[in-house]
Amino acid sequence: MNMRISFGQKLIFSFCLVILVSFSFIAFFLDKNLEENSLQNIQASLIAQAKLIEVQITAKSLKQEDVASLEKLVKVLSPKTKCRITIINTKGKVLADSEKSEEDVLRMENHLYRLEVKTALGGSIGADTRYSSTLKIDMLYVALPIKEGNTTLGVLRLAVTLESVQKTLFAIRKTVLLGLLFALGLAFVLGSLMARIAIKPINRMIQVSRKFSEGDFSRRILQPSRDEIGELAVALNKMAQDIENKIKEIKTQNQKLSAIFNSMIEGVIVIAKTGYIVSINSTIEKIFGVTKDIVEGKVFLEAIRNNDIAEIINAVLKKGELLSKEITLIYPVHRIFEVSAAPIFDNDAIAGCLVVIHDITEIRRLETVRSDFVANVSHELKTPLTSIKGFVETLLEGALDDKENNRNFLKIIQDHAERLNNLVEDLLSLSHLESKEITLNKKNFNLKQQLEDVISGFTSQLKKKNIELKNELPVNIFVAADKDRIEHVFINLLDNAIKFNKERGSIRIYFQEIKGGIKIIVEDSGVGIPEKDIPRIFERFYRVDKARSRELGGTGLGLSIVKHIIELHNGSVGVESTEGFGSKFWFILPT
Numbered sequence: 001m002n003m004r005i006s007f008g009q010k011l012i013f014s015f016c017l018v019i020l021v022s023f024s025f026i027a028f029f030l031d032k033n034l035e036e037n038s039l040q041n042i043q044a045s046l047i048a049q050a051k052l053i054e055v056q057i058t059a060k061s062l063k064q065e066d067v068a069s070l071e072k073l074v075k076v077l078s079p080k081t082k083c084r085i086t087i088i089n090t091k092g093k094v095l096a097d098s099e100k101s102e103e104d105v106l107r108m109e110n111h112l113y114r115l116e117v118k119t120a121l122g123g124s125i126g127a128d129t130r131y132s133s134t135l136k137i138d139m140l141y142v143a144l145p146i147k148e149g150n151t152t153l154g155v156l157r158l159a160v161t162l163e164s165v166q167k168t169l170f171a172i173r174k175t176v177l178l179g180l181l182f183a184l185g186l187a188f189v190l191g192s193l194m195a196r197i198a199i200k201p202i203n204r205m206i207q208v209s210r211k212f213s214e215g216d217f218s219r220r221i222l223q224p225s226r227d228e229i230g231e232l233a234v235a236l237n238k239m240a241q242d243i244e245n246k247i248k249e250i251k252t253q254n255q256k257l258s259a260i261f262n263s264m265i266e267g268v269i270v271i272a273k274t275g276y277i278v279s280i281n282s283t284i285e286k287i288f289g290v291t292k293d294i295v296e297g298k299v300f301l302e303a304i305r306n307n308d309i310a311e312i313i314n315a316v317l318k319k320g321e322l323l324s325k326e327i328t329l330i331y332p333v334h335r336i337f338e339v340s341a342a343p344i345f346d347n348d349a350i351a352g353c354l355v356v357i358h359d360i361t362e363i364r365r366l367e368t369v370r371s372d373f374v375a376n377v378s379h380e381l382k383t384p385l386t387s388i389k390g391f392v393e394t395l396l397e398g399a400l401d402d403k404e405n406n407r408n409f410l411k412i413i414q415d416h417a418e419r420l421n422n423l424v425e426d427l428l429s430l431s432h433l434e435s436k437e438i439t440l441n442k443k444n445f446n447l448k449q450q451l452e453d454v455i456s457g458f459t460s461q462l463k464k465k466n467i468e469l470k471n472e473l474p475v476n477i478f479v480a481a482d483k484d485r486i487e488h489v490f491i492n493l494l495d496n497a498i499k500f501n502k503e504r505g506s507i508r509i510y511f512q513e514i515k516g517g518i519k520i521i522v523e524d525s526g527v528g529i530p531e532k533d534i535p536r537i538f539e540r541f542y543r544v545d546k547a548r549s550r551e552l553g554g555t556g557l558g559l560s561i562v563k564h565i566i567e568l569h570n571g572s573v574g575v576e577s578t579e580g581f582g583s584k585f586w587f588i589l590p591t
């Protein structure tokens with residue numbers, strides 16, 4: 001079991017250990033010293049008493065072994081000295097003992113070999129501590145030789161119980177033990193108190209550190225003291241500040257990256273090694289009609305059902321090589337994409353794959369438009385050229401001499417050359433209008449006046465078809481525009497209005513003031529345009545009836561030139577028409 005020992009417990013434990021060890025030392029030495037000291041004191045006083053008693057023992061009574069007088073002496077002195085007094089002869093025989101009667105003394109065993117007796121018989125003072133089997137208690141024995149001159153006559157032995165010594169020692173031990181208990185109690189209380197004081201800032205640090213680990217770096221630890229704990233608090237605060245700064249930095253970086261990621265025109269998908277979608281950008285959301293929250297974390301094919309892309313991803317994740325492929329999407333939108341997938345490496349191992357989806361529908365459309373345009377131009381050029389070639393050949397083969405037809409043939413050749421010229425001119429204007437360098441030469445001029453000039457150029461054509469034309473523009477209508485180009489617009493629109501008009505038809509040119517500009521309308525009573533052709537009528541080479549248009553000398557570029565010129569003026573063009581009843585072509589010039 002992994003038991004948690006708190007700092008407080010450890011502190012208390014250390015306090016107690018120190019107290020226990022020091023008390024044990026003190027107790028041990030005190031006890032030992034006291035015991036020795038007391039014994040020595042008692043021994044010294046016993047020796048002194050023995051010396052006093054020895055003086056009262058007569059050599060005669062010893063020599064004659066006058067047991068009765070000796071007995072009397074020990075019995076009198078014993079209560080006074082509070083000692084047991086024993087007199088032993090040189091042979092170890094007990095002659096008198098204060099604790100025994102005369103008869104008992106006779107039965108006492110020989111004392112020759114008792115340590116203290118032996119020493120005394122040797123001439124010096126003997127001492128011994130022993131358990132007395134007679135009295136069933138620890139006793140201190142002191143023995144003195146009783147001398148006459150140099151001859152030892154016997155031994156005087158004094159004995160006291162060590163009861164008092166033991167009592168004193170016991171009392172001291174009790175005091176020491178009580179002291180120990182008190183010290184331990186104090187250690188416990190002080191330890192807890194100190195631990196609490198010491199732990200308080202640590203606990204606060206733990207709390208704040210927990211907040212740090214939860215990602216809340218706004219808290220700071222108040223520096224509790226100038227010691228190591230204080231330093232730790234300072235270090236923790238600095239760490240939190242550093243982490244907070246780093247997180248802020250990473251956040252701004254992430255924001256920047258995600259801003260770039262989401263504002264990219266290309267669709268981006270990040271795939272993990274396992275084939276799961278890690279992230280997609282908003283372009284992908286738009287293309288596939290999905291949302292980030294739903295697809296992220298899902299397997300690609302489960303989230304975005306596109307087999308082609310899934311195959312590319314699988315191949316890249318397998319081989320770790322860049323792969324690029326064009327795919328066509330039918331659902332949810334019909335589009336063409338260039339899909340490029342690159343492996344992401346982490347320490348040389350494939351960690352995922354980055355898919356970039358580039359919408360090339362417009363590029364492909366422009367390519368088609370361009371090739372269609374080239375095909376159209378070639379076709380348009382070929383028709384008059386074939387005719388010219390044919391008639392020139394006919395003339396060369398003899399028709400030149402055919403007085404009736406040769407002028408006719410040359411007239412046809414001239415017409416076709418004229419058409420070629422028109423076509424080339426229109427193509428040049430168109431390419432000039434489409435080039436980026438074009439600048440408009442804007443001037444303020446009277447629009448009605450300009451229209452009048454254009455109309456005068458069409459007089460013969462109008463007469464031919466008997467068409468009535470009304471210029472209903474107000475006299476003082478002024479616009480700031482490129483005069484030559486607006487003239488081009490009028491020419492093209494009027495040309496069409498006449499070409500596609502009926503005999504004795506009419507044309508009306510009028511204007512409407514609208515918000516932010518003026519709207520000029522060219523209304524004719526011609527053949528009109530079928531509804532299905534209206535949306536494409538401004539496209540290059542688009543004609544309702546190709547043969548008829550050609551026959552009328554049209555190039556199919558007139559309206560797209562009009563559109564370009566008006567759009568260069570930031571305006572717009574349009575048409576309203578009912579087949580068989582006429583058309584209303586209009587353009588708006590911003591003012």
Ligand code: ADP
Nearest residue numbers: 496497500528543544549554555556557558559
């Ligand atoms: P085109 O040289 O053939 O006139 P445009 O670009 O000027 O070429 O016009 C394209 C086509 O638009 C014409 O071929 C014709 O079918 C149709 N269109 C243009 N203007 C009129 C109109 N006023 N009435 C009917 N159809 C028109």
